Structure formats: C-alpha cells, structure tokens
Amino acid sequence: MEAGRRRLLATGAAAGAVAALPRVARAQAAATIRIGVLTDMSGSYRDNTGPGSVAGTQQAVAEFGSRGFAVEVLVADHQNKPDVGVNIARQWYDQGVDVIVDIPTSSVGLAVQNVSREKNKVALNVGSATSDLTGPQCSPTGIHWAYDTWMLAKSTGGATVQAGGDSWFFITADYAFGHALERDASAFVRAAGGKVLGTVRTPFPATTDFSAFLVQAQAAKPKVIGLANAGADTINCVKQAAEFGLARRGIKLASLLLFITDVHSIGLQTGQGLVCSETFYWDLNDRTRAFTKRVLPRMPGLHPNSIHAGCYSATLHYLKAVADMGVAAAKGAGAEVVNRMKAMPCDDDAFGPGRIREDGRKLCPSHLFEVKAPAESRAPWDYYKLLQTTPAEAAFRPLNEGNCPLVRS
Amino acid sequence: MDDIFGIPAPLLFGQLLLGLINGAFYAMLSLGLAVIFGLLNIVNMAHGAQFMMGAFAAWMLLAWGGIGYWWALILAPIIVGITGVIMEKLFISKLYKLDHLYGLLLTFGLALIIEGVFRNEFGSSGLPYRIPPELSGAWDLGFMFMPVYRGWVVIAALILCLATWLMIEKTRLGAYLRAATENAALVQAFGVNVPRMITLTYGFGVALAAVGGVLAAPIYSVNPQMGSNLIIVVFAVVVIGGMGSILGSVLTGFALGIVEGLTKVFWPEASATVIFVIMAIVLLARPAGLFGRA
Numbered sequence: 001m002e003a004g005r006r007r008l009l010a011t012g013a014a015a016g017a018v019a020a021l022p023r024v025a026r027a028q029a030a031a032t033i034r035i036g037v038l039t040d041m042s043g044s045y046r047d048n049t050g051p052g053s054v055a056g057t058q059q060a061v062a063e064f065g066s067r068g069f070a071v072e073v074l075v076a077d078h079q080n081k082p083d084v085g086v087n088i089a090r091q092w093y094d095q096g097v098d099v100i101v102d103i104p105t106s107s108v109g110l111a112v113q114n115v116s117r118e119k120n121k122v123a124l125n126v127g128s129a130t131s132d133l134t135g136p137q138c139s140p141t142g143i144h145w146a147y148d149t150w151m152l153a154k155s156t157g158g159a160t161v162q163a164g165g166d167s168w169f170f171i172t173a174d175y176a177f178g179h180a181l182e183r184d185a186s187a188f189v190r191a192a193g194g195k196v197l198g199t200v201r202t203p204f205p206a207t208t209d210f211s212a213f214l215v216q217a218q219a220a221k222p223k224v225i226g227l228a229n230a231g232a233d234t235i236n237c238v239k240q241a242a243e244f245g246l247a248r249r250g251i252k253l254a255s256l257l258l259f260i261t262d263v264h265s266i267g268l269q270t271g272q273g274l275v276c277s278e279t280f281y282w283d284l285n286d287r288t289r290a291f292t293k294r295v296l297p298r299m300p301g302l303h304p305n306s307i308h309a310g311c312y313s314a315t316l317h318y319l320k321a322v323a324d325m326g327v328a329a330a331k332g333a334g335a336e337v338v339n340r341m342k343a344m345p346c347d348d349d350a351f352g353p354g355r356i357r358e359d360g361r362k363l364c365p366s367h368l369f370e371v372k373a374p375a376e377s378r379a380p381w382d383y384y385k386l387l388q389t390t391p392a393e394a395a396f397r398p399l400n401e402g403n404c405p406l407v408r409s
Numbered sequence: 410m411d412d413i414f415g416i417p418a419p420l421l422f423g424q425l426l427l428g429l430i431n432g433a434f435y436a437m438l439s440l441g442l443a444v445i446f447g448l449l450n451i452v453n454m455a456h457g458a459q460f461m462m463g464a465f466a467a468w469m470l471l472a473w474g475g476i477g478y479w480w481a482l483i484l485a486p487i488i489v490g491i492t493g494v495i496m497e498k499l500f501i502s503k504l505y506k507l508d509h510l511y512g513l514l515l516t517f518g519l520a521l522i523i524e525g526v527f528r529n530e531f532g533s534s535g536l537p538y539r540i541p542p543e544l545s546g547a548w549d550l551g552f553m554f555m556p557v558y559r560g561w562v563v564i565a566a567l568i569l570c571l572a573t574w575l576m577i578e579k580t581r582l583g584a585y586l587r588a589a590t591e592n593a594a595l596v597q598a599f600g601v602n603v604p605r606m607i608t609l610t611y612g613f614g615v616a617l618a619a620v621g622g623v624l625a626a627p628i629y630s631v632n633p634q635m636g637s638n639l640i641i642v643v644f645a646v647v648v649i650g651g652m653g654s655i656l657g658s659v660l661t662g663f664a665l666g667i668v669e670g671l672t673k674v675f676w677p678e679a680s681a682t683v684i685f686v687i688m689a690i691v692l693l694a695r696p697a698g699l700f701g702r703a
Contacts, residue, residue, distance in 0.1 A: 042525075042528060042533070043533065043634070044533055044534070044632075044634065045533070046528065046532060046533035046534070047532040047533050047534040048534070050533070174678055200677050201677055201678050202677060202680075203677075203678060203680060203681035203682075205638075207638075207680075207681065208629050208635065208638050208639070209427075209431055209628075209629070211427050211430075211559075212423075212424055212427045212428070212670055212673040212674075212680075213673065213677065215420070215423045215424065215427065215553050216420060216424075216673070216674065216677075218553070219417060219419070219420045219423075231533075231534060232533070232534055232535060232630055232632060232634070235534060235535055235630045236629060236630055239628070239629075239630065240628065243540070243547070243556045243558070243559075243628065244547065244553070244554050244556060245547045245554040245556075248554070249554075261534060262534060264534075265534040265535045265536065265537065265630060266537065267537035267539075269537075269539070270537070300532065301532070302532070
C-alpha cells in the first residue's frame with residue numbers, strides 16, 4: 001500500500017517534471033529574437049528585393065553578434081499578393097516572430113503594416129515605395145527605411161523639370177505604388193511650373209509589352225515620359241522606348257524608380273544617360289565599399305542596392321534597440337521598441353549617421369545618379385555617376401505635410 | 410488631324426500595327442499548342458516555359474558560346490526541341506491513356522519546376538539581349554517609328570505559321586500525322602511507327618515555342634516569367650480559335666492581338682482582361698471555338 005502510494009507520488013513528480021519541460025523551452029525561446037524577412041522571392045521584384053534582402057538582414061545579424069540573446073531569421077515569399085502577405089504575417093506573429101523586414105510591393109507593405117500595428121509587433125518596411133506608409137497610414141509600430149515615392153519624385157522628378165523637361169506623360173503601374181509615385185511626381189512637376197499632359201495605367205503584373213503605351217504617350221507630345229513603375233516593367237519600358245526611337249523624337253525618359261539591379265539587367269548600352277535616385281550606392285565612399293565587400297559573399301550574384309542595404313541597416317538598428325531595452329521588455333512590445341529606435345541615433349556603414357522621425361520615416365541623404373556609358377564604366381557594376389546629393393532633412397516629405405496622425409501639430 | 414471615335418487616326422493605326430506584332434507571338438505560340446493538342450491530346454501547360462527556354466538558349470549561345478542571333482534562331486529550337494523529346498519520352502508518354510487533366514497537371518508542374526530552376530539560376534529581372542545589327546533601326550512611318558525588328562517578327566511568324574500549316578495539310582508526313590490522330594492503331598498496322606511520330610511531333614511543337622522565344626529575346630527582357638505572362642493569353646487564344654484547329658489558332662492569334670491593341674487605346678486598364686471576356690462570350694455562343702468542330 002505504502003509502496004503503491006510512493007510510486008504514485010514518484011509518477012506525479014515525474015509528470016510534473018515533464019510538464020515543466022515546455023516551460024523551460026519557452027524560457028529559452030523568450031531569449032530569441034525572431035526576424036521574418038517577408039519579400040518577393042519569385043516575382044518581378046525578386047532581384048530588387050528577395051535573396052539580396054535576406055543577405056542584408058543576415059549580414060546585420062552576423063555583425064551584431066551575440067549580446068545575451070539569440071537571433072533567428074525566417075524567410076517567406078509573399079508573391080506580391082496582399083492576402084498572402086497578411087496571412088504569413090499573422091501566422092508568423094502568432095508563432096512568436098517579433099519583427100518583419102523588407103515587405104516590398106506597396107499594397108502588401110500597407111496591409112502588413114496594419115497587421116503589425118494590430119498585433120503590436122514591429123514592421124520595418126524597406127522594399128515598399130509608397131509614402132503613405134509614413135503619411136495617412138503611418139503606424140506607431142512601423143518604420144519606413146531607405147526610400148519612398150516622395151523622395152524619388154523630388155530627386156529625379158525635380159531634377160528633370162529643372163533640366164527643362166516641363167511637360168510630362170505618365171506610364172503608371174495600376175496599383176497602390178504606381179498611383180502614389182505618379183501623384184507625388186505630378187505634384188513636383190506642377191509646383192515647378194510644368195504640365196502633366198496625360199497618364200496611362202498599365203495592368204500589373206500582367207504587362208510585358210509596353211510599346212502600345214509608349215506610342216500613346218508619344219502621341220501626346222510630352223518632353224518627358226515619367227515611368228511610375230518598377231522592376232521588370234521599367235526594364236521593358238526602357239528597352240522598348242529605345243527600340244521605338246523616343247529619344248530621336250526629343251522625348252526623355254524619367255525612370256522614377258530604378259535600382260542598380262535594374263540597370264544591370266537593362267545593360268549600359270541601352271540604359272546610358274538615364275537618371276535615377278538611390279539612397280545607397282556601393283561605390284559612394286569608403287564605408288559603403290567596406291559594407292559591400294562584407295555582404296557580397298552572401299549576395300546572389302548581384303551588388304546590393306538601396307533596399308538590400310536598407311534591410312541591413314534597419315535590422316542592425318532594431319537589434320541595437322532590443323539590446324538596449326533587454327529582450328524581455330522588447331518581446332511583444334512593438335510600439336516601445338519603435339519608440340526606442342526613434343530615440344536612438346542611427347549609424348552604419350551603408351547609410352552613415354541618420355535618425356528616425358516621429359512619423360516613422362528614416363532620414364538619410366538621397367543621391368541623384370546618371371547611368372554611365374559603356375566606355376565610362378571601368379569595372380563590373382561601375383554604373384553610376386553622382387550628379388547631386390540632397391541632405392537628409394530635405395530629402396523626404398516635411399513632417400507636417402504627410403497627414404500622419406502620430407504627428408502632433 | 411482626322412479622328413476616329415475621338416482617337417487621332419495615326420495613334421489608332423499605330424496601335425493596330427502593334428497589335429498585329431503581339432498577335433504574331435500569340436499565333437506562333439498557339440500554333441505549337443494546337444499541333445500538340447491536335448495530335449497528342451495533351452494540353453501542354455509547359456509551353457510558356459519552353460518559350461522562355463528558347464529565349465534563354467539564345468542568350469546562353471551568345472553569352473557563353475559567342476554564337477549570334479541567326480544561328481540561335483536555328484540552334485535554340487533544336488536544343489529546346491530535344492529537351493521536349495526527352496520530356497515526352499520520360500513523362501508525357503505515360504499519360505496518353507489517361508484523362509486530359511493528368512497531362513495538364515503534369516505539364517503545369519513541369520513548367521513550375523523549369524521556371525523555378527531558371528529563377529534560381531538567373532534571377533528575375535532578366536538578361537540583356539541585343540537586337541541583331543542587321544535588324545536594328547526603325548522606319549519613320551510618319552505617325553510612328555516602326556522598329557525594323559518588329560516588322561521582321563511579323564514576317565517570320567507568318568512564314569512559320571504558313572509552313573507548318575502546309576506541312577500538316579499538304580504533305581505525306583502531315584497525312585500520316587492526321588491519320589494517326591484519327592486512328593493510331595490502324596496507322597500502326599500500315600507499318601508507321603506511331604509512338605516515334607508522336608514523340609517527334611511534341612518535339613516539333615516545343616521547337617515552335619522556342620523559335621518564339623528567340624524572336625522575343627531582343628524585345629522583352631529575357632527572364633524566367635516571360636512565358637508565364639503570355640501562356641494564359643495564348644490558351645485563351647487556342648480556346649477561342651477551337652482546340653486543335655491549326656488555322657483557327659493562327660487567325661485568332663493575329664485577330665486577338667489587334668483587339669488587345671485597340672483596347673489599349675480605349676480602355677488601357679482592361680487590356681489584360683479583354684481576351685478573357687471574348688473567351689467567355691465565345692464559349693457561351695460556340696463551345697467548340699470559332700473554328701473548331703463540335
């Protein structure tokens with residue numbers, strides 16, 4: 001009888017020990033920061049974001065090292081579909097992911113920023129372009145890194161109008177990003193005394209032949225055709241504009257969103273003379289060259305662009321803020337982490353010193369580049385000539401003009 | 410300036426011409442699909458991937474072998490056609506006795522795998538391929554610049570479609586093929602090697618897709634998705650023209666290219682959907698397609 005009771009006690013103790021095991025495991029998990037890179041791994045933005053963004057994030061984690069907590073990087077493909085992106089984000093957050101990085105394609109970026117706010121988790125948006133992320137739809141748990149449509153419109157659009165291109169026709173990708181870029185660029189053209197003659201909205205992502213739209217744009221006789229699209233769309237537009245002799249009719253192309261990865265694919269022969277704006281160029285200074293040298297072994301055969309470098313910079317700053325607060329305080333408190341990130345000055349090799357504004361906008365200088373002619377390019381990926389630099393405080397939309405509810409006027 | 414429906418006439422002519430050029434690609438691709446479906450009863454969902462492989466083969470020949478456009482136009486279809494023959498031998502030949510759906514699923518799966526492999530190797534933004542110097546430049550038609558190369562695409566597509574049609578309708582080989590479609594066992598009894606003929610037909614259909622790919626390489630960016638964007642439209646073309654009807658798919662290809670071009674003038678946002686609207690209407694009115702026999 002006695003023995004039986006003892007055995008029972010022992011079994012109970014063992015059961016208790018077993019029951020305690022998951023708690024131990026959970027305690028270990030609590031000391032792990034999980035970073036989800038939600039990006040386009042298979043569609044038309046894969047080269048501009050995708051594996052390069054993963055490489056940038058992993059580089060930041062590697063450089064950050066171990067400071068009392070583990071860091072895990074997860075990757076998923078949102079296929080440029082908002083519903084897919086939102087589902088993955090929800091699933092990740094429910095499984096203990098603390099921060100989602102990159103999130104290209106503005107429609108997906110806006111949707112995931114909303115989910116992150118609802119779950120009080122951090123969304124570090126690098127890949128999306130729409131300036132609405134820090135405008136009417138700004139979020140206390142979201143930060144927008146690297147670039148946005150307003151900055152592109154001001155830098156590329158402003159410079160083009162200044163150079164005499166005062167009548168525009170837009171070829172616009174028919175979704176959130178294209179509309180935002182067209183809206184922001186039109187505002188600059190009009191403010192500088194220019195005219196917008198018309199616009200044509202092209203189905204996304206189903207368009208490969210832009211010749212019909214280019215001919216339509218040409219018929220309006222503008223001085224500039226503004227390309228409010230990205231990735232493969234822009235590449236096809238540039239190639240086909242050259243083919244249809246637009247330059248010979250005196251029409252310039254303003255590729256409002258063009259990354260070095262796109263230039264690589266267009267080739268210098270066709271792309272020479274295009275102007276574009278990026279916040280990062282690998283060959284800008286000693287620090288950017290040093291960063292590029294470190295990250296290249298992880299890159300998928302490409303040099304990093306602003307987005308890839310942005311994922312590095314954003315992840316590194318996030319991890320610094322988490323280390324500053326302590327993992328326990330940072331877990332499940334997205335808004336607090338973002339507040340800490342805003343309070344801390346940023347500094348890294350890719351973008352140099354900078355800061356994050358209260359509407360969630362990361363500030364850094366923007367650079368206007370011209371694509372080199374084949375004869376001027378001395379090394380692989382030597383593609384850009386620097387034309388001008390806009391300082392960080394002037395590069396992005398003024399704080400009081402964005403209609404962000406977080407900004408107290 | 411004369412207006413037609415409120416659109417300046419030169420713009421309208423320009424769009425008609427461009428529609429014809431796109432129609433040339435639709436015709437070339439739907440021709441291959443129609444040949445394969447007509448003789449093998451396989452709905453070849455891998456056709457877009459094979460079109461893409463044609464473009465990549467041209468790029469590889471140039472970048473790795475220094476072999477230019479004109480040779481690529483001959484070599485790339487042969488290379489891609491051989492991969493088609495291997496595919497048919499290994500996988501597709503196992504499915505002839507089963508329902509259409511199995512062939513469709515198999516080739517769809519193969520297309521996804523092929524595109525995935527190319528995406529992994531070459532990325533997504535595409536590779537540059539120059540227009541051959543003999544065909545660069547443009548004619549000034551007054552209302553628009555007509556690139557010489559696009560003119561060449563239309564001519565090449567017409568020649569190819571005509572030659573294929575003549576071969577199938579007017580030669581002895583074509584007669585064997587048509588007979589084998591009607592009654593394979595009987596043709597085999599006459600001493601014709603039907604399985605080999607079917608394998609080669611698949612290879613030929615695939616090679617047609619590859620020719621389209623080589624022709625497309627200098628105008629579109631050579632990227633792994635270039636075929637998947639096109640293939641859905643091409644399927645709609647085949648359905649509208651009538652499954653298996655060779656002449657029907659060619660004519661429908663050109664006609665729909667023009668309809669799409671016109672839609673781009675009047676309602677650009679709808680240009681990606683107009684073909685499917687037509688498909689729905691045709692299926693309701695004539696389920697066998699415009700040129701098909703019920």
